[in-house]
Amino acid sequence: MPVLTLNGLGRSFGAFRALQDMDLTVEDGEFLSLLGPSGCGKTTTLRMIAGFMPPTEGTIEIDGRVLSSPAGCTPPEKRGMSMIFQSYAIWPNMTVAQNVAFGLKLRKLPADEIRMRLERMLEVVQLGHLADQYPAELSGGQQQRVALARAIVVRPSVLLLDEPLSNLDASLREEMRYEIRRLHDEFKITTVYVTHDQSEAMATSDRIAVMNGGRMEQVDAPYVLYTRPKTRFVAGFIGRTNFIEAERDGTSVGFAGFEAPACVFPDAPARRALTFSVRPQSIILHRGEPSAVDGVVRLPCRLAERTFLGEHWDYMVETEDGRLRLRVTAPPQRVLEVGDDLWMEIDPAEMVAIA
C-alpha cells in the first residue's frame, strides 16, 4: 500500500516553475531517493512533502488523506513526519540526550518510555557515552548520528533526508551512507532521500527518482536505471556513457560502420532516427581480431587518447573513418599505447535506445 502519493505536484515561484507534473508513489517501508543536479526541484519536492511550502499545483496524500494542495496545507508539526537537514539542525542549546528526546517529549509520552526509547536509540547510533555532551563538542559524523537518532526515535510516518551527507568528508560520507541504510533496514521507516550524488542514491535506495529541470525523468531500481536508462539525461547522469546515433531501416538498425537486427531492441521507440547509450564498460578492446561470436559486433579501431585513473584506464578509441568515437573503460593491467591498432567488441544487447 502506498504511504505517500504525489499527484501532478507542481511549484512555481513567480514565473519560474521549480517543479511540474510530479507523479510518484512511495510504498510503505520503501527507501526512495530523489536524485538530480542542483536546481532540479528535488529539495522543493521534499519541502512540500514536509509541509514547509504549499504546492501551486497538484496534491500530496498520505495514507489516502490529502495533506497539501494549492488550497491549503497541514502544517509540518501535524504531519507526523521527521526530517534530517543538510545543516543537521542540531540544537546547540541542548545536550545530545535532550536533542534526541525532544520529539518524544512533544508527543507527551510517559517518562519511562522516553527514557527507554532514548537509551535504545543512542545505543543503536553508538552515542550512549556522549548523551550529556553539547553538540559543539561533537565531530561532524557524531552530529550526523544525533540528527539521525532524533529523527528516527519518534518513529515517523515518513522520514525525509535533505542531502544529509554533503557536509561530511569523503570517507565519513561512505560510512554514513551504510549507516543510513542499516538504520532503515532495522526500522523499516518509509524514507525519502534527496541527494545530488548518484553513488549515495545507489547505495541506499530501493528506488531512485531522477529529476532534471523541474521534471521527473525516470523512477526505477538502481540497477534498472543504470542498465535501462529511458532518457538521455538519465543515461548521462547515472554513470558515464557513449551516445551513438542510428537509423532504423525495416528490420535492421544501421549504425556508423555496423548494423544490428531491430529485434535486439524491443524497447526502442518506433521512429527512424534513434539514439543509443553504450556504457564504456560494455566495450571490450582486443589487440588482434577476436573470434566471431553470434550477434556480437567487431570493429577495427585505433587508440586516440588515454588517461590512467588508478582504478581503471580510460581509453578513447575511434574507427578509421572517424565516424565513431567511443570511450572505453579497461582494468589497470590492460595497458595499451596511443596509436595502437585495435579491435573493439560490442554486444548490441547491452545497448539501450533512449527517448
Place this chain on the structure above:
Amino acid sequence: MTRTLSEPDAPVAAAIPARDGLLGRIRRLEPSMMLWIALIALLLFLVANPIFRLVASSLIDGRTGDLTFDNYVTAYGRARHVEALINTMWMGAGVVALSTLFAVPLAWACSRTDMPGKTLVRLIVLGAFITPPYLGAVGWILLAGPNAGWLNQIWMAATGSEQGIFNIFSFGGLVLIIATNVFFFIFIFTSNALDLVSSEMEDAANVLGAGTLRTVATITLPLVFPAILGGMIVTFLQAIALFGVPALISIPARFPVVTTQLWQFFQYPVRVEVAAAYAIPLLMITIGLFGLQKLLLRRKGFVAVTGKGGERRMIALGRWRWVMFGYAMLIASLTLLLPFGALTQAAFAEAWGRGMSFDNFTFGNFSYMLFEHTTARLAIFNSLYFASAAACLALAIALAIAYITDRRLLPFGGVLSFLCMAPFVIPGVVLAIGFYAAYAPPPVALYGSSLILIFAFSARFLPVAFANSAAGMKSIHPDLEEAVRILGGGRLTAIRRVTAPLLKRTLAGGWLLIFIPATQELSTAIFLTGPNTQVISVLLLDLSEEGNLEHLSALGMILLVLTVVIVTVGMKLLGRDFMLRRT
C-alpha cells in the same frame, strides 16, 4: 519486532480543513500570526504615526485645521530663527573638525602602532562616549566658567592677571564640549577600517622606499578615507541633534541653535505646529546626510578595506611612541579626566570654589539629593524604570520584526525593517515633537504619563534594537526551527525552546545598549516629561537653572556610577568589546 517499531505513533496526520469563509480563514491563521499583526500595529503607532503627525501638523493651522504654509513662514520668517539654523551648521562643522583631530591619530595609534597603553586609551574613548554630554558640559563650566572656573583661577594665580582667559560660554566652548563626546564615532569607524588593512599594503610602499609617515599619508589613510568620512558624517549629525550641551552653553553664550530654538517654541504658549515646521529642515539634512554616508560606505572602490587576510604587524614608533601616548593622554584629559575630575570635586564639596581641602569635603550633596530633594528619588526611579521598560519593548518589537523579515513570513518585510530603522535618522528632539503632536492632545492625551516617555524612548532606540536582533537572527539557521516543527512542535514552541535560548546573549547585549543611553536620554525627555514623570537628565537641567552646581554634580555622579556599574556588568557578561562592535 521491527513491524511494531515502524508503526507510526506520531500524532495522526490531520487533513487540511475545507475551504470556508473569512472566519474559517482567520481560524486557520497560525496563532503566532496574530502576534505579528499586533506588533505591526505597535510599530505603526511608535514610528509611522509620530513622523506622519510631525509632517502633517507642520502643514496645518493649529486653530482652524486648514492646510497652510503659515507655520513655515512663522518658523523661518525671523532672522533670529534662520540664524540659529546657520549657527547649527557651523557648530556641526567645528565639532567635526575638532573630532577628526582627536580621533584619527588616536585610531591610527591604537590599531596600527606599538603605542603603550592602547587598552587604556580605548577604554577612555569608550568612557568619553558613555558619559552623558551634558555632564561633560557641567564639568567644563566648573573648569572654564568665566573667571571662576578652575583653569581661569590657575591662570590668574600664575600670571597675576585680573581676568581669566577661558570662557566656556562661547562658540569654541560649545564645539569643544560636544567634540569630547562625539569624536568616538570617527574613532570607531576609523579603527575598525584600519583593523582590516593588511600590513602588506604598507610593506609594498616601504619596499619601494617610502618612510612610515609617507606611507601613512599616501597609503593607509587614503585606504580608510571612506570610513573616516562616514564617521565624520555621523559625528556631524550627532552634534547638530544634541540638546543638553546647547541648553547649558549656547543660551548663555547668545549663540542660538536649532534644538534650543525648538525648545523656545515649546515655552508657553506652546506652538507645536511652528516647532514641527521649524524641525523639518533639520530632518531633511539628517536624512540626506545619512543617505550620503550609506552611499560612501557602499562604494566598492576600496575593496582592500573590506577583506581580511594578510598578516598584520604593528608599526614600531621608536621614541615617538611616548609622544603619541602623550597626545592620547591630552585628549583623555580634555574629554574625561578634567571635566569629570571637576565634577567629582564639586559633588563632594561644600562650595566647589573653595577647592580641595578637608573642611570643604562633604557627603551632604548626596544625602540631600537622595533623601531630602523632593523629586530626585522619583527621577532616579523613573529613569531606571523608563529605560528598562523601553529596552524591553524596543527589543520585543525589533525581534519580532527581525524574525518576520529574516524568515520571510510576510510579503512586506522590507517596509517593516525600514520603519524599524527610520528613527535612526530622526534627531531625538524632532522625534519628541512628533510624539507630542501625535499623542499629547486628546483623545490619546498621554502627555505627562509614563507611557509616552516609554514609547518615545522605545521608538528612539528601536534601530539599535533592530540592528542587534537582525544580526542575532541571521546567526540562527532556519533549519533549527524547522527541525522542531517537523518533530511536532508549533512555531511558538520552536521560538520558545530553540530560538529564544540561542538569542539570549544577543538580547542581553542589545538590552544594555538601549538601557544605558536611555537612562541618560535628554533630548526626547525634555519635551515629554510632566511633574510626575521627571527623569534624571531633565532634573539635572532644572538644577543648572537654579545654579546649585554642587547638588547638580552629586546627581550627575549618581547617574555616572549607575552607568559605569551597568557597563562593567555588561563587559563581564558579554565580553569587553560589546559596546564597540559596529552594528
